[in-house]
Amino acid sequence: MQQSRPGWKQRLHDIIFEADTPAGRLFNFFLLLIIVLSTVVVMLESIPSKAANHSDLFVKLEWIFTILFTIEYVFRLIVVNHKKRYVLSFFGIVDLLSILPSYLALFLAGTQVLIVIRILRLLRVFRILKLAQFVGAADVLRVALTSSRHKIGVFLLTVMMSVIIAGTLMYLIEGAEHGFTSIPVSIYWAIVTMTTVGYGDIAPHTAVGQTLASLIMILGYGIIAVPTGIVSAEMYQLRAKEKITTQVCPNCLKEGHDADAIYCKFCGTQLN
Numbered sequence: 001m002q003q004s005r006p007g008w009k010q011r012l013h014d015i016i017f018e019a020d021t022p023a024g025r026l027f028n029f030f031l032l033l034i035i036v037l038s039t040v041v042v043m044l045e046s047i048p049s050k051a052a053n054h055s056d057l058f059v060k061l062e063w064i065f066t067i068l069f070t071i072e073y074v075f076r077l078i079v080v081n082h083k084k085r086y087v088l089s090f091f092g093i094v095d096l097l098s099i100l101p102s103y104l105a106l107f108l109a110g111t112q113v114l115i116v117i118r119i120l121r122l123l124r125v126f127r128i129l130k131l132a133q134f135v136g137a138a139d140v141l142r143v144a145l146t147s148s149r150h151k152i153g154v155f156l157l158t159v160m161m162s163v164i165i166a167g168t169l170m171y172l173i174e175g176a177e178h179g180f181t182s183i184p185v186s187i188y189w190a191i192v193t194m195t196t197v198g199y200g201d202i203a204p205h206t207a208v209g210q211t212l213a214s215l216i217m218i219l220g221y222g223i224i225a226v227p228t229g230i231v232s233a234e235m236y237q238l239r240a241k242e243k244i245t246t247q248v249c250p251n252c253l254k255e256g257h258d259a260d261a262i263y264c265k266f267c268g269t270q271l272n
Contacts, residue, residue: 013079016072017248031072035098035121038065066102073099081250089253094120148230155226163190166216173209178202194220247271 018024038061044050045058073095077083086092098121145152167187174180179202180189189202193216204210248255251269263270 009079012075013250016076016079017253031121034065034068035119038062038069039119041065062102066099069095069099080253082253086253091121148233151230152227155230159194159223162219163187163194166190166194166212169212170204170209173206173212174204178205178209190216193217194223196220196224 014021015023015027041058041061044054045062051058076086076092076095080086087096164187167190168183170189171180171183171186174186176182180186185202192199193213196217204213247257247261249257249264249267249269249271252264252267254264254266257265257271261271
């Protein structure tokens with residue numbers, strides 16, 4: 001059964017954890033804006049010229065952001081039914097880590113740069129813009145990757161065998177005088193070539209070596225498309241998901257419920 005809570009607490013919970021109301025969207029939009037600004041400040045502070053000219057401003061802004069995030073974290077703890085569950089959840093840990101560096105910097109110099117972890121909180125953008133369907137899309141992708149893991153494993157094994165063979169052949173063909181000083185170095189070249197990255201730090205000089213390199217490059221383009229096709233085929237076989245909302249379960253704090261859901265599909269708690 002859902003635990004009862006005072007009206008103000010319920011309203012505050014809806015504003016902080018939901019994105020289906022004007023107040024909730026406004027709160028989350030403001031939160032994301034502060035996250036972006038605080039991250040930009042940390043990045044600018046790492047530039048020596050900026051830090052030298054605006055160090056006092058950066059310190060003041062950082063403490064303003066830290067106080068705002070601290071107040072938000074306390075409010076989240078107040079409105080949730082299961083505080084320990086929130087604290088140990090992914091976003092709960094990220095929320096805590098986003099404010100700890102500023103306080104640790106009072107005792108340990110340099111730890112304030114860890115504040116860039118706040119950028120992870122931008123994942124909440126999906127809730128602000130009501131793009132809850134991406135939660136469902138991410139679930140489809142996860143299932144597709146899980147279902148095709150054996151095929152992808154065989155594919156990667158085949159690729160590894162191919163680069164080992166290609167690297168060994170190139171070592172025998174080119175030799176140390178052309179930069180292929182060992183089989184591991186030649187395998188590195190084969191991986192770089194097959195993935196079409198092409199750093200250019202090592203290159204074959206003989207006609208036979210260049211021919212082999214050309215074949216590996218052509219093979220690389222075909223290999224790139226294989227995992228995409230495997231995952232796409234799995235996703236095509238999955239059934240289309242129903243429309244879901246950004247509503248958060250007050251008990252387990254999970255979202256991604258169907259639009260007409262009355263109870264949480266993860267823990268069975270009645271939804272608000």
